[in-house]
Amino acid sequence: MIRTNFLVIGSGVAGLTFAVKIAQKLSDKTVTIVTKADEDESNTKYAQGGVAVVLDLEEDSFQKHIRDTLVAGDGLCDEEVVEMVVKKGPKRLKELMLWGANFDIDASGKLDLGREGGHSVHRVVHHKDITGYEVERALLQSLNRLPNVTLLSYHFAVDLITEHHLEVPKSRQVSCYGAYVLNQRTGDIITIKADSTLLATGGIGHVYGRTTNPVIATGDGIAMAYRAKAEIRDMEFVQFHPTALFTAKEGPLFLISEAVRGFGAILRTKNGHRFMPDYDERAELASRDIVSQSIDNELKRSGDTSVFLDCTHLDMDEFKRHFPTIYKECLANHIAIETDWIPVVPASHYLCGGVVVDKHGRTSITNLFACGECSRTGLHGANRLASNSLLEALVYANNSFKYHLAHPVDPIDVSIPPWDDEGTHIPKEYILIRHNLTKLQALMRDYVGIVRSSDRLAKAVLHLDLIYKEVEELYKSSKITTTLCELRNMINVAHLIIGQSMERKENRGGYYNLDNTIAL
Ligand code: FAD
Ligand code: SIN
Numbered sequence: 001m002i003r004t005n006f007l008v009i010g011s012g013v014a015g016l017t018f019a020v021k022i023a024q025k026l027s028d029k030t031v032t033i034v035t036k037a038d039e040d041e042s043n044t045k046y047a048q049g050g051v052a053v054v055l056d057l058e059e060d061s062f063q064k065h066i067r068d069t070l071v072a073g074d075g076l077c078d079e080e081v082v083e084m085v086v087k088k089g090p091k092r093l094k095e096l097m098l099w100g101a102n103f104d105i106d107a108s109g110k111l112d113l114g115r116e117g118g119h120s121v122h123r124v125v126h127h128k129d130i131t132g133y134e135v136e137r138a139l140l141q142s143l144n145r146l147p148n149v150t151l152l153s154y155h156f157a158v159d160l161i162t163e164h165h166l167e168v169p170k171s172r173q174v175s176c177y178g179a180y181v182l183n184q185r186t187g188d189i190i191t192i193k194a195d196s197t198l199l200a201t202g203g204i205g206h207v208y209g210r211t212t213n214p215v216i217a218t219g220d221g222i223a224m225a226y227r228a229k230a231e232i233r234d235m236e237f238v239q240f241h242p243t244a245l246f247t248a249k250e251g252p253l254f255l256i257s258e259a260v261r262g263f264g265a266i267l268r269t270k271n272g273h274r275f276m277p278d279y280d281e282r283a284e285l286a287s288r289d290i291v292s293q294s295i296d297n298e299l300k301r302s303g304d305t306s307v308f309l310d311c312t313h314l315d316m317d318e319f320k321r322h323f324p325t326i327y328k329e330c331l332a333n334h335i336a337i338e339t340d341w342i343p344v345v346p347a348s349h350y351l352c353g354g355v356v357v358d359k360h361g362r363t364s365i366t367n368l369f370a371c372g373e374c375s376r377t378g379l380h381g382a383n384r385l386a387s388n389s390l391l392e393a394l395v396y397a398n399n400s401f402k403y404h405l406a407h408p409v410d411p412i413d414v415s416i417p418p419w420d421d422e423g424t425h426i427p428k429e430y431i432l433i434r435h436n437l438t439k440l441q442a443l444m445r446d447y448v449g450i451v452r453s454s455d456r457l458a459k460a461v462l463h464l465d466l467i468y469k470e471v472e473e474l475y476k477s478s479k480i481t482t483t484l485c486e487l488r489n490m491i492n493v494a495h496l497i498i499g500q501s502m503e504r505k506e507n508r509g510g511y512y513n514l515d516n517t518i519a520l
Contacts, residue, residue, distance in 0.1 A: 004032040007194035011035035012042035014372025015200030016139035017397035047132025048257035052387035073381025074509035092394040101138035115262035116386035118287035176368035189419035208348035209441035223489035234353025241349035246306035308341035361400035382509025
């Protein structure tokens with residue numbers, strides 16, 4: 001049993017920002033971070049484009065950033081939240097820089113601003129094309145200096161501890177008392193008892209086989225919160241990034257940042273036709289729901305495996321300076337972008353929905369907070385504006401931090417039973433896990449992709465039910481392993497995506513159902 005004041009689940013931008021702030025300010029309190037892989041492995045680490053912040057007050061304004069966010073969100077953003085996040089952005093960026101994060105500077109000595117789809121001006125602060133790597137580095141470095149923080153890597157949160165696990169009278173309002181956590185190195189399940197728990201577990205990309213997310217993105221936090229009966233919303237709004245590097249392999253795909261289109265790259269079909277102006281007057285810089293749906297349409301029409309990003313007309317020296325990682329990765333895949341077009345496909349990238357939180361990051365469960373991609377704040381509506389998610393995580397980590405200062409949580413005083421795995425055994429056949437994962441990813445790709453239909457969604461329910469039953473049976477009789485828990489979580493997440501898709505009767509932003517009334 002570990003006893004801590006603050007339990008943070010996840011070590012991406014959301015979890016680390018909160019942990020640094022709370023540990024710095026409340027030096028007499030303990031902060032425990034659990035994370036299921038290496039300490040820096042996260043969606044954050046792979047963020048390329050940057051952080052959207054209003055800095056250039058000659059060209060830009062809060063109003064413009066607010067408007068761009070609302071337009072991208074297609075009428076479903078919470079306007080108060082949008083205004084709050086946009087206006088708090090510059091201060092949070094400054095704080096990140098004080099913690100040591102470096103961003104590119106232009107010739108005049110000001111922060112260099114990139115541009116991405118849906119943004120009406122240049123406003124994306126970046127560190128070459130590895131912004132997330134730099135953010136993660138600076139946050140981990142700041143954390144290392146803090147004696148009251150313990151970071152446990154290769155520790156997988158299995159379930160949140162709520163009244164359900166305790167011998168106390170059940171009340172209608174559920175509270176969280178920490179989490180059961182698997183030490184992935186020893187196989188032991190430890191109980192972490194916490195006064196306050198923050199879910200910062202990131203995205204769900206791996207539910208779809210073809211994704212820009214690393215394999216850790218299996219929606220664990222959302223699934224845990226769902227099982228604990230927290231409110232979950234907007235799961236139908238899975239954002240597909242238009243331009244992942246096409247390769248025949250399954251699993252995570254390398255991202256070609258939207259900033260490359262902001263830099264002037266053009267999307268073409270195999271025959272060379274520049275198709276984006278046929279769909280939207282903003283062409284390649286339309287918001288990413290529109291670009292992804294347009295590519296999907298082109299691919300379905302032509303039967304081709306990819307469309308192409310043409311960079312051959314761009315200033316190559318400048319390109320290499322801005323996007324050295326992308327340039328190198330293309331070369332490693334035998335694509336010389338001076339002469340070759342880059343084959344690209346849409347891939348699952350970001351979840352706009354998640355665990356519902358208020359402006360302090362509070363979920364519907366007492367003493368359970370959520371931040372970052374696993375949360376649903378109302379900022380993104382039906383489609384996130386590019387580079388608004390690092391911003392959202394920075395702002396909400398700060399909001400939750402401030403809330404905790406103003407409302408100190410009482411130390412919890414309940415006795416928590418250890419994890420009960422009596423009667424379970426080590427699974428003899430891991431093939432069941434692999435097989436069901438492959439089936440789940442195929443199901444999500446084929447029936448719950450960029451363009452959905454009511455018939456395909458109904459079929460998805462039937463297929464998912466079979467997978468669910470087989471995996472649940474295995475889970476109940478097995479000693480816990482990370483892959484089994486992740487699969488179980490992804491099934492919960494798929495269930496939520498399919499169910500909430502079926503409830504949405506009009507097409508908005510990233511949600512498009514052929515049987516709904518409002519057309520593309
Ligand atoms: P993450 O950074 O994903 O961190 C989640 C953490 O939780 C990880 O440490 C993970 O190991 C841990 N975890 C998960 N489950 C468990 C568990 N059960 N137990 C213990 N630990 C667990 N956004 C932008 O704003 N700008 C960009 O330029 C940008 N580019 C992107 C490029 C790529 C390729 C990708 C994939 C995303 C990009 N995004 C970008 C989105 C953005 O990176 C993410 O939304 C954001 O980083 C999420 O941060 P987070 O802290 O919420 O989650
Ligand atoms: C990108 O660089 O294209 C990704 C930006 C984002 O997801 O916000």
